[in-house]
Amino acid sequence: MAVPPRLAPLLEQFDFARERLTNRMAGPFVDSGNGTDVGVVPMTDEEYLWEPVPGCWSVRRRTDGPGPRATLLTGTGEWGRDAAPAPHPVPPPFTTIAWRLSHLGELLALRADHTNGGHALTRDDYTVSGDAASAIKAFDTGAGAWREALLTADDAALDTVGHSTYPHGGDPEDPFLDTVWWVNQELLHHGAEIALLRDLYRYRASHRAS
Template identity: 35%
Template structure:
């Protein structure tokens, strides 16, 4: 049964899902101020910082402000993917290169038995999560619909201003979304339509890449929404 205005094709479902997530995210980000944007809810939080104040070894960005990034590792929830890569015939060296870790680390993961230890991941600020999304989608656009030549880590000029970050973020997201909406069925099935270098996008049909991009947007925006709730609760608990 067809319902007027409701799409059930692959692209329609993905676009509708993204549009709804974007609408909810924009509502939830209304009124975001700089203090809340940069609030560090726990010691050792990752954030957007001046280059000289970065607390992580691989912080990056083209300008004065950089995005915290730690040493590369493979999270526990990706151990199964590493095993899949090995089973598919990838060499340990290639897997290590793919994840930017040592050969020894890959061998350790492949030899692991039982449940993996929980990941010890840093708490990140709203600024970090929004900047991470901006960086991810800027790179996804450049290496799918753009010239496919610019270094993704140089595409986004990070900022300590919440309003400036959002003014830059939404137009990029809308440009990416409009380019996605113009895809053909053939392009959705094309392996390697995206050549984004900081992922394995090039190994999958683009429909799968889009589904992953939606998940990336939704889960980080949900985290941002929770941080906003915690920020408000913090002030309520302090009696302010």
């Protein structure tokens, strides 16, 4: 099926942001923005779990329980992601790379299921990763599933309210094209946050060494 003209630029943006974030985390290179490759040291587990300030939300072993101001650990498996039911803490907790990457992987995987899958997956079904390599792989899997869901959307689907039934956003009340736009901005802004945290971690390490 041909990609609808209205979807094409959003799909291109998604592909670019996905590749840029993946390369920024896993290397070996990332495009500097002007076509020049910049070397990237793959993210370590220590960096993935680094808490830059006190009171961070992160992913944690279930045996350790939730972090400060969190009341539960979402997901399934040995690890879970800090969370709390609404109303959420104010001001919002600072979140680690692990938290942000888990959040991205989950929203992509669940939205894919709630668009052209079984419309049944919940946060309790998402496996939270306790190490960087697994988290990057899970993000890539979720991004691939979401891309496949986009490729099934025709013009009628783009205008359909609730084409995505993902329950943790405005999807059931929004035309699908608005949902596609929203997912892109989630990827772009969380990707930028992860990149900045990588820069801060590297600077901290080099400054401490000197």
